[in-house]
Amino acid sequence: MQRCLNLAQLGAGKVAPNPMVGAILVYGDRIIGEGYHQEYGKAHAEVNCIGSVRPDDRPLIPKSTLYVSLEPCAHFGKTPPCADLVIKQKIPRVVVGCRDPFEQVNGKGIEKLEAAGVEVIPGMLEEDCRMLNRRFFGFHTLRRPYVVLKWAQTADGRIAAAPLTNGQPERLLISNACSNRLVHRWRSEEVGILVGTNTALLDDPGLTTRLWPGSNPVRLVIDMDLKLPGHLQLFNSDAPTVVFNLHKHSLPFDNISPGLLRENGISYYQVSSNTSLVPQLMNALYRLNILSVLVEGGGRLLQSIIDEGLWDEARIITNETLTIGKGLPAPALKNQKLRQAFMLGADQVKIYANQNMQTS
Ligand code: AOF
């Protein structure tokens, strides 16, 4: 099962909104087939695994055990049900990592296998399997994206310089080149990247993965009154952008596919001024099939997400050698649990989980 997890991980950044899944076929003490879900819309792990068995070994398939990190699917999606394939191949035993929470599967794959006489052994390395797909699990059980907050702060807890009396604050570079590269990797691992109006305007971020080989996330920006100027980097053609606003709507909501948002260009999503913004955003991202989102600021947006409790992870980079005395204070986390801490030069990286979430 650990091998399945390692294989599954090779699909990171390429399969969302699907889960990462790995499978192996074992005869005696020998692995005769391996596969993983490589790309959204393409073959599932089980199909690739069975397809990889060498012709000489094919007669062993009906005497082998299939290990798969997620329950085999039972539905016709972009591909036919994997449970049917297992039954057709007469595989007698399937060891499953964890159940698939997707409502069209959710136990039905296991039931289908058992009804056909296949022995199913569920729950092997279950916690690790759920952890690997925490974005997918969160999305389907909470009906909102998996939310990763990220900010860089000075040693004295500031995320930006104080505004000058005569205009814009000076631009403050807090994290070092190593950390910046890591952040670009983080960007490549989430489906969307969200910023507020002031961050878009004052920092003019590109929100792409220039410093890391991976795909760009969908850029999500809040601009209630559509006042952001068109020359900002996030409106360039490097990646798709969705503008959340009070006035304009231009997305075909009956048929949202991840492919739609992978096409570069600007779309508009209208929100209402009557209810609070953060829950509306979460609902919108769920409808847009955006499995996970990295929130890169600014302070006010981060704090309102924390206050609503609608976050899963917070990744905080602290430059331990920089103090600026005054400036914009960093957001204050609540209910956090430290999961990981490491140094990159003088930058300390701390990763927290929201302890109120199942996935913590
Ligand atoms: C599996 N093995 O490797 C994966 C599964 O649209 P489709 O056909 O690609 O189906 C997507 C759904 O299938 C996804 O939401 C999840 O429930 C399941 N993913 N299942 O048996 C796999 N990736």
Ligand code: ZN
């Ligand atoms: Zn499948």
